[in-house]
Structures are given as structure tokens and as C-alpha cells.
Amino acid sequence: MDAVIKQMIVGVDLGGSKINVILADSRGNIEGRDWRDTLAHEGPEAVIKRIIKSIKQVASGADIAGIGIGAAGTCEASTGIITFSPNLPEWHNIPLKDIIQREFGLPTYLENDATAAVLGEHFFGAGVGVENLVYVSVGTGIGGGVIIGGQLYHGASGSAGEIGHMTIDVNGPICKCGNIGCWETFASGTALAREAMRRIESGAQTTIPSFAGGDLGRVSAESVFLAAQVGDNLARDLIWRTAHYLGVGLVNLVNIFNPQLILIGGGLSQMGPLLLDPALKVVSERAFELPARAVRIELARLGADAGALGAVALVLQKKFST
């Protein structure tokens, strides 16, 4: 592992809202960072230019072993192609791995962002030593990554773990992915913000808009969280509702995977017990007793860096395993 320790690794987390690029050593110590908006509505070309600029800034002058990318979309790990992304409009079959590899002349690896994140938690975070682990990323959407028998579970074509796109309401709204009543249409940050706007438009009394600069169109999960922290009742109700739906999907994962550990990461995990406690209550009330007893459900430890550190772990795993 000497070669690993000497060289640095670039980890890229490409999300629907933010791009987080870090420079880290093989123990996951972060020594450089560039953090910027994705501006996904500008389309793939503009976003890719932004990623390249960001990597150049972070990697400047360092001896780099490789680049790992975790991306918010369905990724074919074997080819490094992002085939589709509900949260990155116009991203269809984009060979991001090849583009970055050609640009920098460095070994590059691509995975779904939540798949990368579960590897990050398994290498550096709350999942060290855990054999059966499901990572749930609750942010713009809901993503997932699965470790089974201590290994990343990819499935037949590398897209396993799209847990945000399981139907939890067969009569629910159409999801951006084309499926009906997906978990992420109920329990993501986007769903939370949408419901907040709907309630405010219906005349609910709340301080939420004041945390969005008074602009209803800019109400986000963050504005709701800020309002909840100062005791806003609507904000607390809305977070409880989101947490309740989060719990409904967690029950499914507990019954299906019987995991040792479920880690809740992504932007909404910053809400801590406000999000986690009502979700855990649903699990204890509804999941099968045996798997409910076996599972710990906790907040992820790497926070906003889980994806980027996971991308670092990806390089370590791919380049230095034999």
C-alpha cells in the first residue's frame, strides 16, 4: 500500500445541485476542495466543463493516482457511461469516465453517487467492518448503495441500488424516472420543498418564506429546516411528513435486505433526529420483528463528503486491489 499512501486521489461527487471535488490521501484525509453549483439546467457540456475546471483547481501540483467519480444517475460501471439521470436533465449515455480520463490522462472510475457513498462509509465512515449495509442518500432525490458480504453490490449491469425509485404509492404521482409513486417523490428534499410551497400557496401561516429571501420560488428543504429550528409549526409538520415517508421506504429495505446497518446520508441527513426519529418509529411499528431487531439505522458519518470520499475509495479499490 506504499504507493497508495504517497500519491493523492481526486474524488468527484456530481450531484443534481452541487459538485464537490476533493483531494484526499489513501486514509481519506481531505487536503483540498472545490465546491460549486452544478447548474444542471445548463446541460451536460457546461456541467462537464465545470467538473474539469474544478478538478484542475484541486489537483494542481499534486501527484495524482487516479480520479473517482460518483454521479447522481444510473451509471454503467463497466463502461463508465452515465446512461440516465432523473436529476441531471439531458444526461443520456454520456461517457463521463472516458471524457475525464482523456482530459487528465489518469485512471478514472465512475459509479452512481450513492454507490460511491456506501463505499466511502465502508472505507472511512460508519460502515467500517459491516458486511451487509444499505446507504440511503436523501437529497434532491433518493439514491442508494448496497454492500453485501463486504463487497459493493452492482447487480447485472452496475445499476443496483436505485432504491429511490421503488413505488411506495401505486396511485401516486409520476416520477421523473417514468415510474409511479416512487419513494423519492415523497421523501426527498425536492418533495419536501414542493409540499412546503403547496401548503404556503394554500395560505398556511409560516415563517418558511423568510428563510428563502421572501421568495416562494426559492423555498428549499433547507429553508424548511431553518424554519423548523426556530419552532415553525408548519416546518416541523412538513419534516415529520417527510420522515414518515422515509420510514415507509426504510421498512421495505429492512424487510427485503435484512441488513446489519442502514446509513442515512445526503443533504437531508443534516436534519438529524428531526428526520431520523419519526422514520425509526415507522420502522419499529411496521417492519418484520426479526430484521427490525437486527438492524441499526443511523446517520451517515461522512456527511456532505460521503460521495466524494466514496469516489476516492473507488480509486483505492479499483487501482490497488488485485
Added chain:
Amino acid sequence: MDAVIKQMIVGVDLGGSKINVILADSRGNIEGRDWRDTLAHEGPEAVIKRIIKSIKQVASGADIAGIGIGAAGTCEASTGIITFSPNLPEWHNIPLKDIIQREFGLPTYLENDATAAVLGEHFFGAGVGVENLVYVSVGTGIGGGVIIGGQLYHGASGSAGEIGHMTIDVNGPICKCGNIGCWETFASGTALAREAMRRIESGAQTTIPSFAGGDLGRVSAESVFLAAQVGDNLARDLIWRTAHYLGVGLVNLVNIFNPQLILIGGGLSQMGPLLLDPALKVVSERAFELPARAVRIELARLGADAGALGAVALVLQKKFST
């Protein structure tokens, strides 16, 4: 493997409606059988007596290597205890493995019935050589078994694969398991029969009751299937509806597991294309493109013997591995 080939194995499939006990060799050739009603309402003691009687009948005079049991409930594989079963009333923490082992003085192994079935298909059926495989048993309830990396996936405490108890309708009915809107409340044989009775009671024109001896209380999935085969429109509609809901849950499994193969077994799989085709249509319309392209969804090959042959495979795997 010589020892295996010489000795015979007993496989027990304990279902909510039927007990199927077979005597098979190590290649899965069935050389004896006893098939009887479970009569689950009589409670665990009566059912266990029935199982013992059935095994005695089948095993009489044979040289037996071991007994495998697949049971319709949550099973703790390590202890051989059935902790809970939605379809076997009063079965709470029943040490079935120990009871049978003491009775016959033979190595005995217990798994959930669908877990056993997936192993059966992997050893002897449609899943030979398939690395990532999900088995969906559609009968009285919906059970599941998962093979990952060519191995049975047990999860942390041996109850993984309870796919029938994932919520697909968060506003749906309460399931016998305590969860809300479980897949099996919509797409199982019980759900099909219940909906048939409801429609008939509402005055729908149909020949279904004539396939239940004219007794509305005895309308079953089988009566609906028989009516559908003679062109009964309500019966066809009801099966289409069940198949549609089956598809909704299959989409979830495709997105979550990205499996190579999903096998549909259990009693309702006898409906063949009538059940499979509408379900496949839902998958092709709603699942993520990448995993939808990667998966084959087919009828299981071992039919009503999947559970019992899986129980045989269980003995082979446990007793003769290493």
C-alpha cells in the same frame, strides 16, 4: 459427492395451504411424495404432527442423508426457528428444525420457503449458473428468495427476501404482517380471491362461482383462473389487475437489485402468460432502462415442487459443502 448420490434426501415445503413432502436423490429426481392440506387454522401442534406423519410415509425404508424444510414464514436459519408467519396463524418462535431433528434423529435444516425455492431453482431449475437471481413466489402470499454472487443471501439474521412485505401503497390496507399496503395485499392469490368475491358481491356478471362449487366463500385464485380459461371477462380483468400489481412490485425489484433473472413461482405462476405478460408490460414501461434491459423475467421451472426441491438443495448445500 458419492455419499450424496447413494443417500436420499427428504424435502418439506410447508405452505399456508399445502404441505408437500418429497423424497429425492442428489440430482433432484423425485422418487416419493406426500401432498396434503396444511389446515393451518388448527394451529402449530396439529400441523407439525401432520408434517411428521408425511415424512414417515415418504421416508419409509429409505436411507436418508437429511431433511430440509422450507416454511412459509420468517425463519432464523441459524437456530431453525420459525419466528413469525403471516400465513400460519399462531406460529410464533416455533423451533421446527429441532422438533423434526429430534423426531427422526437426522440432520435437519430450515429456511423460509421462498429462500428454499430460489436455491432449488439454482440447483435444479431455471436458475442454474445464474449469479444474481430473485425468486418471487406468488401464492397465498408473496415470498422471495435472493441469490447474490451465486450464494443464498440471508441478511443479518436470515430473514432477507421478504419482498411480499414491501409497501407499494402507502394508503393501502393493513397487511397481516402489520405493515401497510404490502405487495402481497395486492398481487397474491389471496388478494385475487378477495377482489373476486368483492366484485361478485357487488353484482358483477361472472361464471367464477360455478368453479367454486357455487359457494362464494370458496372462491379462490384457482376458480378465477378456471373461469378465465373459458373466457369469463371478469375473471380475465381480475387476473389482469393482479398481474398489473405484480408488475409494480417487479419494477421495484428490477430497480433495487438489477438482477440477471427474476423467476415467478408459486401457485399463481400456473396462470402462465395470462399473469406474466401484463406484469412484463409494466416493467418495460416503468423500470429504469439499464436494469430492465439486463433482466429476464420468467416462470420458475420447478413449479409446485420448487420449495420441496429447494429444501433438498438445502441439505445438499449444508451437509455436503466444504
